[in-house]
Amino acid sequence: MIEPKFFALIIGTEILNRRRSDRHFDFLSRELLDRGYKLSGSFIIEDDPALIVQTLKFLASWPNAVVFTFGGIGSTPDDHTRKAAAIALRDGRLIELPEARRIIGERLKKMEVPNPQYPLKMAELPRGAKLLTNNPVNGMPGFYLDDRYFFTPGFPEMAHPMVREALDRFFPPRQKKLHRKTLTALCRESALIDVMEDLPEGVELSSLPKLYSDGPRVVISVSGEDPRSVEEAFRRFVDALEERRIPYSPGEEDSTRT
Template identity: 30%
Template sequence: MQVAILTIGDELLAGRTTNTNASWLAEKITDRGGAIRRILTIPDDRALIADTVAAWSERFDAVVVTGGLGGTPDDVTLESVAAGLERDLVVVPAVREQILEKGRKLREERPEFFEEYELEFDIDAAASLPEGARPIVTDAGWSPGCVIENVYVFAGIPAEMKAMFETVETEFSGDVVSETVYTPAPEGSLRTVLEGVDEQFDVSVGSYPQSEDRLGRLRVTGNNEETVEAAAAWIRERVETGEPSESN
């Protein structure tokens, strides 16, 4: 499964917010056997979002989008995705009722919250999704995410994004498997081994620098578990290996 991840937000590009969503999603999807082929961060630019989603939805098996969802003026993700897929935004009655019910419960539980703050929240805007979309509603946030064709739209707030992904994670799967070999050998000394394993096996090998425990990583990836295991064993026979500390 070839997957692309698109994170949206001016605050991400300005460095005011750390983009943990992309790395979390990439790890989760990779663990399920999917292959991440693109990760891109773009601003809250309606035309750019629409163009990117339109192009990627045709190029990849799945496109994961995270960004501002909801009924405030700066939440442009859903309307931009809808434009990219040539869909109208429509109010989904069931979603609207769910949002209203959440509001009623919050008002009962925390009446002082409504007394202290003058809330400006467009219910219809928050309950609007691209026509034909499958809603993703969770208890973690107010506004829903959704699935349209092969495009998955999640909230930008990490806790809400994770809750949304967990409702559809079984839809991300593939045959990609990997195994990691840890070695204290400096990266520059591994060229012969890396070239050799590439010639011997149908796998790809990524070499990553030494971490705090002075161990580098050779990550062997392929579509066949037996081939990956054989390639990792071949590497271990030719390089000094080690075991990472629990903190790593």
């Protein structure tokens, strides 16, 4: 697979109406950074079947997408993710996975759940699904498709160990040294757009404008794996600021491993 683009799809009307707070974005973004990757996008959507299908189709349109989905894989009427995954990524059918039925059945015996026929519906998964089993709370499995679409429960205590299971299996940590240089200039960011448009390849730019009572400022940050390219990009900003007689102050140089 080419360089993966990681996405979070967080499904839960209760987050959007503020009955619960999201804990998945912060977890996944930090977990990826710790392993040398980064999160490219995060979506929070309501428990709407059509919306889930269309969002999954959109994310799957990226050939290098890796999607971690949180929520909606249970057996209650508002759990639509299993079916939506089947429609968006397969032929629309749910097929009972014997291994999932066995695991769920064993857990149900220990839990003495009334009407066990309903939880057993969680064993009905899209064709070709494989299981995520690291759920220390109740042992109910999640699932994944094509080694890059991962479906976990909405509860962080259940979902986050499954995410680590998936990352350990398919995306082991890698060591990447990231170099960063910053400065703060006493001007609007529009004064430096021409420099921003002409940076060396492989350099990532961050421009953060600020407005204070004594005037505007902009914090410029350039980063990348190649220290020479980062230094060249930084020097272009410095040269432009000095030529235009715009005051600035450099920040601390940063070199970290991700």
